[in-house]
Amino acid sequence: MVFLDCVSQHSLLMSEGHRKWTQGLLFDGFRGQSPESERVLGLLNRGHYGNNHGWASAHSVAWNCTVPTDNHIVVQQPPTAQNWAIGCAGTVTGVGAFDHPPGKIEGANQPGLTPASLYRAQRQQRLQRSYRHHWAIADAYVRGGDYSALNYGDSNKLLIKEASADYRRWAYMKFDLAGENHNEITAVRLRLNAAVKSGDHSIWVSAYGVPNTSWIETGITWANKPALDSHVQSSRPVAGPAAEFEWDVTDWVLAELESGRTVVSLAILCPSANNEVVMVDAREDSSGIGPQLLVNA
Secondary structure, three states: OEEEOOEEEOOOOOEEOOOOOOEOOEEEOOEEEOOOOOEEEEEOEOOOHHHHOOEOOEOEEEEOOEOOOOOEEEEEOOOOOOEEEEOOEOEEEOOOOOOOOEOEEEOOOOOOOOOOOHHHHHHHHHOOOOEEEEEOOEEEEEEOHHHOOOOOOOOOEEEEEOOOHHHOEEEEEEEEOOOOOHHHOOEEEEEEEEEEOOOOOEEEEEEEEEOOOOOOOOOOOOOOOOOOOOOEEEEEEEEOOOEEEEEEOHHHHHHHHHOOOOEEEEEEEOOOOOOOOEEEEOOOOOOOOOOEEEEEO
């Protein structure tokens, strides 16, 4: 069973298997936000809890999961079995309510886990598909209100927020897909290394196609930004500290390529008002994890 890119907010208890040796759980990209309990995610022994639940998880994995720094992801080793925490952030520990050896904990609080999603990587392998990576050739965010004439093309972060005019921000990016054949493509995903500035909330972010690709990184502003296509390509929540998130943009990219346009433009924005800023690594960022399109043939 896979819990993929899910967000748990204000949880009173852990996310976990329930009892009696639950097998083969995968928490992939799990984000725990503003939890009410110290332990947020557990692959562990529940001991005598309930009706003697015992081991809640065995042969299970927490992959690229994130909880606040002072909260816990607990991973313990069952007898004759194993549990893993790979590339997780927060306090990743083997200390639970019942004393047992820790499970396999690797890469805790280290950015840049590859692959970002174990489920997607395994699915891709099963389908014998490979992705070609296309990095952005231009990216910038724009800001409304009194800032509508300013250009932010040299920023190392792309900021997005939906609020009153002075605080509203959208981000634009362009990709050169010369050499790609729309007849051979089955899926295209926009991958961004993103975070919520406060780290305490989950914010929905939508991806749109942009028909006009003539904008330039050092010239785009809110006042002259190109219009978006009328249809949202996909939406998903972004939560917690920096991690890789993906949006399906297959329909837009295929339509552009089929029309003979090999330079493709996209925009991301928050579909509803909020008090948080979503920060995305731009192509100028020192992380080296700028916007990219993953083309699956």
